[in-house]
Amino acid sequence: MAWDTERTKRLLLDAATEEFTRHGPAGARVDRIAAAAGVNKERIYQYFGNKDALFRAVLQAELRASMDDVPMTGTGPEAVGDYAGRLFDHHLENGRIPRLVFWEGLERGDDPGDEERLRYHARKLDAFQAMLPGVARPAAADLLLTIVSLVNAWPVLGQLDRFLCGTAEDAGARELSERRAARRRAVVATVTAAAREAAES
Template identity: 45%
Template sequence: MAWDTEGTQRKIKEAAVGEFARSGPDGTTIERIAKSAGVNKERVYNYFGGKRSLFATVLRDELAKVARAVPVESFAEEEIGDYAGRVYDYHRERPELNRLLRWEGLVFDGEVPDEESRREHYGHRAVAVAEGQENGTITRSIDADHLTFLILSLAGWWTAVPQVARMITGEPTEEEHARRRASVVEAARRLARVP
């Protein structure tokens, strides 16, 4: 019987997303990840090395998923508020990514794993904003890189600190999520509006 290497790796990464999002890379163990995945821990070490390497792999995969799910080419053509709404939707459905990013910020001093390729990931969005600025559809009063960061923050902060969102805006019912999303879209439009 052939070993399902891809399936095993997928199960390990899925388990790692949950464990790392819940406890961070320093708060969980390879043993817990392996148990959650239903494999022995030697498999985890064989496929991914240690926890830091597995954490980097998981975060890279999660960032690739959001890039595929919420693509953007140019804000000369796409409306930035609609994009912000789609980013909000993604984070609402997959809050683990925000948790992983928060853990990364807490655990790593200085450069993070895959930082250079991640700069490209985020840089692509800043280029899309700059194209909107060149086209006259987005304000030039905020630099493209800052505007990119602000838009991503508007859309993602709701799941980064859900307890604060709940305390300020109430329980996250479907009605409240619709209200939050509408606010994100409108705030992004106002931020980017050409005066």
């Protein structure tokens, strides 16, 4: 029976995504990834090279999927605010990207990244700049960084929400839902105002 290489890679990527999300690149264990995937760990080295390359593949796959899941549509400040709100929702529903990006920053912050990652961000910035016609690329890039920072931070910095906003650790579902909605409104309002300022500059 022929070996299903693509299925094996998918199993490894799924298991690695879970492992890296929980433990980060340094804490992740290749043997746990292989066991969770039901695959010999030698396949990891065969298909991905090493653990760092596997982490890059996981993060790249998650980022590509998020561009499909949360398309940049429309033009103008309100469209940019709407995008920020939808990205906020996505990152709360799929908590993997915020955690992976934070792990990357903590453990690999000085890594310039690979060419594929640079191309991904260039394409993302192209799409974002199209939402704000006439806004110079540096200003668009800074605004996009603001959006990414806002939507990535809240899912992984819940303790700051408790300290600053008084959200109880044992808050009920209704209270958490109301707090989430309030935070989403704040993100959308902040981003819309910043986009309007960029468009008018």
